[in-house]
Amino acid sequence: MENDLKLYKGLSFEEYNQRYSSDVHKRQNECLKQELLDHLDFDKKIIDLGCGTGLAYFMLKDRIKEYIGVDICSDYISTLSSMNLEKASFVCMDGLEYVKNNEIKHSNVLFLWSIEYIGTEAIDYIDDTNTIVIVSYNKPYLPGSGSIYEGKEKEFKKLHNPKKVQRDLKSKGLTLRKFMNEDYYFIATRKT
Numbered sequence: 001m002e003n004d005l006k007l008y009k010g011l012s013f014e015e016y017n018q019r020y021s022s023d024v025h026k027r028q029n030e031c032l033k034q035e036l037l038d039h040l041d042f043d044k045k046i047i048d049l050g051c052g053t054g055l056a057y058f059m060l061k062d063r064i065k066e067y068i069g070v071d072i073c074s075d076y077i078s079t080l081s082s083m084n085l086e087k088a089s090f091v092c093m094d095g096l097e098y099v100k101n102n103e104i105k106h107s108n109v110l111f112l113w114s115i116e117y118i119g120t121e122a123i124d125y126i127d128d129t130n131t132i133v134i135v136s137y138n139k140p141y142l143p144g145s146g147s148i149y150e151g152k153e154k155e156f157k158k159l160h161n162p163k164k165v166q167r168d169l170k171s172k173g174l175t176l177r178k179f180m181n182e183d184y185y186f187i188a189t190r191k192t
């Protein structure tokens with residue numbers, strides 16, 4: 001079957017960036033940037049799973065040694081690839097398939113609001129030579145607001161059980177706490 005996963009929630013690259021550009025998102029991004037500066041080892045490459053429109057790249061570009069952005073949505077990956085961004089490469093692929101098919105060592109691996117789609121099984125393929133940072137939702141989405149793309153909605157809903165995600169992450173050695181001191185999000189980290 002042809003891969004028709006072009007857009008996340010039907011949003012074009014520009015629409016996606018527009019949707020997440022409010023003052024609340026700007027404040028959120030400032031906090032995220034600080035967390036990433038605190039946790040990541042900038043001598044190592046960054047693998048951003050579910051990179052979307054490259055939020056982490058643009059946030060950290062002055063510090064990046066090498067960046068790989070992976071996303072299942074082909075429009076975002078082709079737009080990012082066409083920008084010829086310094087020290088960056090992009091792969092259109094399912095995040096779980098990516099970690100299964102690439103030996104990931106001595107890297108920083110990010111899941112920014114993407115673990116609920118990719119699934120916690122991905123952590124099993126990221127050994128302890130890597131630093132992991134995950135940010136995700138603490139609470140289930142309201143019905144209807146969590147659809148990602150036609151045909152995959154059911155699968156997505158099955159995956160989106162934040163309590164199970166959190167239990168899995170703890171059992172895989174990650175440390176969890178609130179993100180931005182709010183109940184709505186959590187951040188999970190595992191250092192080398």
Ligand SMILES: C[S@@+](CC[C@H](N)C(=O)[O-])C[C@H]1O[C@@H](n2cnc3c(N)ncnc32)[C@H](O)[C@@H]1O
Pocket residue numbers: 007008049050051052053054055070071072073076093094095096111112113114117118148
């Ligand atoms: C909420 S967005 C977050 C994007 C970006 N990390 C950010 O913080 O702006 C979730 C992203 O995960 C991607 N995604 C969903 N399922 C995926 C999968 N199985 N493998 C890789 N990426 C996936 C979507 O296409 C979307 O870009």
